[in-house]
Amino acid sequence: MTLPPLAQYLPILDWGRRYDRGQFTGDMVAAVIVTIMLIPQSLAYALLAGMPPEAGIYASIAPIVLYAIFGTSRALAVGPVAVVSLMTAAAVGNIAESGTAGYVTAALTLAFLSGAMLLALGLFRLGFLANFLSHPVIAGFITASGILIAASQLRHILGIEAEGHTLVEILASLWAHLGEVNFITVLLGVTATGFLFWVRGGLKPLLKRMGLGPRMADIGAKMGPVLAIVGTTLAVWAFDLGEKGVAIVGEVPQSLPPLTLPSFSPDLLSQLFIPALLISIIGFVESISVAQTLAAKKRQRIDPDQELIGLGSANLGAAFTGGFPVTGGFSRSVVNFDAGAETPAAGAFTAVGLGLAALFLTPLIFFLPKATLAATIIVAVLSLVDFSILKRAWAFSHADFAAVSVTILLTLIFGVEAGVSAGVITSILVHLYKTSRPHMAVVGRVPGTEHFRNVLRHEVETQPHVLSLRVDESLYFPNARYLEDQLSRHAADKPELTDVVLMFPAVNEIDLSALESLEAINTRLKDADIRLHLSEVKGPVMDRLQRSHFLDELTGQVFLSQHEAVCALAKQVPGAEETAARREG
């Protein structure tokens, strides 16, 4: 299936042309369900990001529509998500005080920068960069973020002021304000949290017993937060708890998303550059894995580079309509999919629903206690916390374990940016380290055959004046110098050496650095009166070598097979031929 170029960048042209009534019905039903679910979630994530509550709803409207136009997933629902909201609070909290105009502008600017970066990565097809965030690092980061988020929301449950972006800061700040606890808030918060935990575990079986199908029971259980919100809002209103010190959401403007402008101050842009990059990458990775999981169920196709364009447009949309950084969310996308969304039009209908809510429903949440929103956040993020990744990684490989532990520890101790940066850097360093020491084996002939095997693992024949080294990796700059080191070591250790044969059956590629290393090896061995030969060179590598002068300068020959090489280099005098057979392990 090849698309015409425009449709490739505008997937809407593909599904839009074939849109029919059946799809419309599915999309409408899904949109209604997702809208009801998204209202509390949007308010809660705005609270988490330190933004005014309406910003959460605004951040779910334009981005959803833009993703519907440019994104490739049929079911992905874009909007504020927990981890990205936490990262927004951490980044913007360094620059301005929550609740100020500067804070909102910085959040818009962060969304703008992140959108521009995602768009650029998509247009230049650089999505592969996200690969360098390894699975264990992401798992560790999300677990640690979940803990940070839950800790940061405790203040709303306790009804006290507290701040901080690291676990230590948050806990110290909570401790310092512990005397100011508001017990009515605690009662509301703990009840809401308990109810929501029960909803997770108990509501679904209850709904099933009441006769709902398993899918609808699942969706019904996801509506729990709406019940908690309605219940606690009514309680605050009925008993006038706002007057008794319970923090409530208060006045929220009744308006469609406003037109807003991010700041283009170079200072602010440079301060937000690294956070925006990290948010973009984390958001993209989270989103694409949700999109691929859902697409697979219907054998649909996700184009990672186009996804970057979709998410980039969504964030740009958020920047110009009063939002903050967004990405594809897991739970909302699953609800959307399960509720029967057929096309991205479901997202557009959701946007209409949220727009109506922003216009007409905001007076109803005046009495909504912040503790309830905090409870929905805590219950949602605690499901992200999963330390079993440590056990899995330990069992599987210590390198992976190191990357996870570093990520978890640094996220908790130094905050999200330090944590995810350290995770990426650790992964890349471990990767570079492995790449820079490719497997190489000194080989000898299996007696009576034309096969050559590692001298350390097999009983094979070698000759003291010939060194046969099999290179089990393509040669390029990260490992070129290692080859030089290995050969100079062998040359220094074996005074009787006169011929070196490099076996290249596994070398798929040679770059200019490796070519220059081979030239240096050739010259140095020549200075030491050792000839250099090659054997079993693949066609494309031979083509490459012929584009340089290397083959003219080579002191030895290029043999088609290692057997041919060893026969040609065998000492003519039979007495001089020696069999050195070793066996280890």
Add this chain to the structure above:
Amino acid sequence: MTLPPLAQYLPILDWGRRYDRGQFTGDMVAAVIVTIMLIPQSLAYALLAGMPPEAGIYASIAPIVLYAIFGTSRALAVGPVAVVSLMTAAAVGNIAESGTAGYVTAALTLAFLSGAMLLALGLFRLGFLANFLSHPVIAGFITASGILIAASQLRHILGIEAEGHTLVEILASLWAHLGEVNFITVLLGVTATGFLFWVRGGLKPLLKRMGLGPRMADIGAKMGPVLAIVGTTLAVWAFDLGEKGVAIVGEVPQSLPPLTLPSFSPDLLSQLFIPALLISIIGFVESISVAQTLAAKKRQRIDPDQELIGLGSANLGAAFTGGFPVTGGFSRSVVNFDAGAETPAAGAFTAVGLGLAALFLTPLIFFLPKATLAATIIVAVLSLVDFSILKRAWAFSHADFAAVSVTILLTLIFGVEAGVSAGVITSILVHLYKTSRPHMAVVGRVPGTEHFRNVLRHEVETQPHVLSLRVDESLYFPNARYLEDQLSRHAADKPELTDVVLMFPAVNEIDLSALESLEAINTRLKDADIRLHLSEVKGPVMDRLQRSHFLDELTGQVFLSQHEAVCALAKQVPGAEETAARREG
């Protein structure tokens, strides 16, 4: 040859125990020759680095001795070199004015930081990091640096003030001061430059005709700068040219290297951190390639990690004895080697020679014109300029060409730090990009055999319900997601697909990210009613997989060979078996 642990870190314990009279004679002769050559060179590089002249001599004394103790090369001569001196001038010039105490302190601090980094890299065996500076990037960087250095010295030849750390800045500054040219300085400078160019080309044949052996003629020609210095100093003294506006070296303290302290101000350390890192890596790479080239001629061995320790100690030495960053120099090491240096003791004797020079000879250079030093620098660095790397890279691979061009252009336009950083980043990005898209091939059976080949290159049999994908690379996080993308694409494009077989004959390793990708692939294919099988899995990879639950969850089987897989999965009804043979290219 395995060394006891202490001797591994102190190579002097190895060669020192076996030191004999023959080696002593060779070392002494080499030391005398190198000392004579180093005096003008040290003064010149101090000028280039913006330091007082004596600092160049100091920077060659303690570092040489420390390298002799800790380094592994028998012939490497450590001291100020052109490229590192230029980088020092660029880094320190951003912080203080040349000629001030702050400038000297910053240079000492730079040497200290660079020494500490090299030492740390060596102790933690992180020398592999230097591999990520690819050969073409280094070649491009050195060529561009040579041009920058030559341009920066023109002011001394013209006798005017000029400054700047990029080609444009330097040329603009020269142009602005062109009215102030001192013609006597120009006469001296141009004569010295012409003489030194003649020395390069003409002195060696002349010495040979006079009966010297080729090696001694070579060494004699390297003494040319001493003649130029003596001649122009005498001219200045005789005709009192200092009074006529010729800039001279002037008073130089008569002293052994003083004890100095770098600054430990956190501000200064953080400003110099990145420059120190770049200087360390560039210096290490330059030094190790000289060391390996010379060691090969005598089948000696260089340990890269121990070299880091040697160079780190040398730079720490420079920091505490009035020097500036140093590394192993090419021309001085070659002279040392050719003059017959047998052990690092030659370096220690050179240090004694330079100490005597610092104590007794400095009054003799009072009248030395700076133009002569500039001439020696220009003639030395122009031999580094070699644009043929562009042609070589273009012919060999466009990726390498891109890395070289970026490095040369950015070094000239934005200076040394931007140039070398851009080069490293470009190399790593190109590498990551290549790594993240490993070669994979859909394969089919060569008719009548048990061999499987790429369907795009060979006429082979496939079945529409079975996809056989051969993975030609180890699976780890940079490419794990690519495999997911490829499989979701195939699953989306082939509605009749029921079985996928991943062939792993070339997969040497699987990390946790790849395992989780395989699990995701397994789950997603299951959702799409496609079974996942593996074939030709290597022993170590199988061991890894057995440490996880993947094999329990796998929807299909693990086949020993691809042939076995295809036979087992063939549709039983003969009519359903279809032969789809394709041939392209």
